[in-house]
Amino acid sequence: MSSPAPESPRPAASEEPSDSARRYRRALYALLLALITAWLLMLAPLPLSLGAGIAGLVAAVLLVRMVIAAWRDGRRPMAIVSAAIGFPAIASIVLGAVLGALFYGPMSELERCQSRALTHEAQRACQEDVQSSVVSWLEGIGG
Numbered sequence: 001m002s003s004p005a006p007e008s009p010r011p012a013a014s015e016e017p018s019d020s021a022r023r024y025r026r027a028l029y030a031l032l033l034a035l036i037t038a039w040l041l042m043l044a045p046l047p048l049s050l051g052a053g054i055a056g057l058v059a060a061v062l063l064v065r066m067v068i069a070a071w072r073d074g075r076r077p078m079a080i081v082s083a084a085i086g087f088p089a090i091a092s093i094v095l096g097a098v099l100g101a102l103f104y105g106p107m108s109e110l111e112r113c114q115s116r117a118l119t120h121e122a123q124r125a126c127q128e129d130v131q132s133s134v135v136s137w138l139e140g141i142g143g
Helices: 019-043 048-072 076-102 104-116 120-142
Strands: none
Touching: 019 048, 019 076, 048 076, 076 104, 104 120
């Protein structure tokens, strides 16, 4: 006769992660993915770099979810440190994208000029041209 197949050992209840811990881990992975996406988009040329702002806003929502999950899971120091580091980082990503959108014309002009510049002197000339362009643009807005 054949003996019954041995049952697979089940982990003890204390070894299984809680729903809160799973929520925290999922939020952390999604946050990391959003931050990496935002970083890669920041490195891209205009207009793709403007997508970093959208990825930053997604990361902000995910950071709030992760901080709440960490707080509920009893990881209060992790929640505080994550919020203290994460929110300023995300704010700088979103602010960079907003500034890129506001100064889209001069910034795209600078990117085009620098892609054609072969020397440091030519790159410096590109920056000076863009700075004068931005100043005249701002003066036109201010009246």
